[in-house]
Amino acid sequence: MPRPAIDLFHETFGAPPRAAASAPGRVNLIGEHTDYNGGPVLPIAIAQRTTAAIGPGVAGDAGVLEAVSTRYQKVVRVKWQEELPQGWAAYIAGVLRELWALEVVPPNGSVRVAVASDVPVGAGLSSSAALAVAAAKALAPSLRPRQIAGVAFRAEHDHVGVRCGVMDQTISALGKRDHALLFECASLEATQIPFGARLLLVDTGKRHDLSGGGLNERRAECEDAVKRLKVDLPELVWLASWPAEWLPRLKRALREPLRSRAVHVVSETARARFAAQLLQQGKLKQFGRLLYESHESCRRLYDCSSAELDTVVAAAKRAGALGARLTGAGWGGAAIVLVSKSDKKTAPAIQRAFERAYGRSAPISEVKASAGAHTERL
């Protein structure tokens, strides 16, 4: 739905935009907190998208970014090379700086951007990656999808300062309809795997903000673990490369909480690769069991779940769903639930359990693997 961004541009700046592009949010099927550890992830792009409509700024207004969104009506105005605005517009300033580094945007370029999105913010569905990828695609439509992902990743990681991995921007740029993407974050090998299963998304309504907190702390713990493990294995670069059959040795080498964090990363790496094989073979039941295992590992070892997420996963399991787990960074946000095509019981059972526990409902929707970023017709 590119219209709202295009209309907002016109209304705000009094002229039509020059170009527009959109990019999706994502859910991750399995492979959580593995990306920044050099492991595999298996996300799908979702139907909800962010659209960025862009046009040139006023002549003589050198190096100025003016940005507006349907969510926050106020126009943000900054010199994008010199200052990073607070909040959502920082992602666009970051994208501009990265495009400048690639010599796609001139250093004194002035840009106007209008954004509209139906990706919920803070729900663990990568609204920030959708924003950065959409802006990059609109500003530099001729870059290849992997370049777009790189620009958006560095905008978030280097400029906004969220120490995320590459998963969200990669799936938002490379996503393919009816496919999941197996992405190996160390070798950067990408494999599209057909995905037509029925997947529910349960939004716990508990919001998280990644720019402060959990993710950065976990990442520092993983780096610390690698430093210590290098004593045993000097060649170790990525935590995810630690051999799974050496888990006892890893446990001996590390103290808590690093031990639990590292066991999660190494076992989740093996689990995600196995899950991708099962998915490729259409073995959904076994695949689903790995989703439950992954949730348990996130909850117990990586300590990134929340009571609400655990309630949803436990209710799904009791109702006989094939699999369920938190998706994305965790600490709130959304859970995914894999169900058979004929399943009618699971969604109402989750709803009942959630209402009983929290006195409110948790929106449940169906997820369809959707297309990655593309330009939009004006």
Ligand code: GLA
């Ligand atoms: C966030 C980050 C991703 C990834 C997930 C956890 O969504 O942005 O890069 O690390 O958390 O798997």
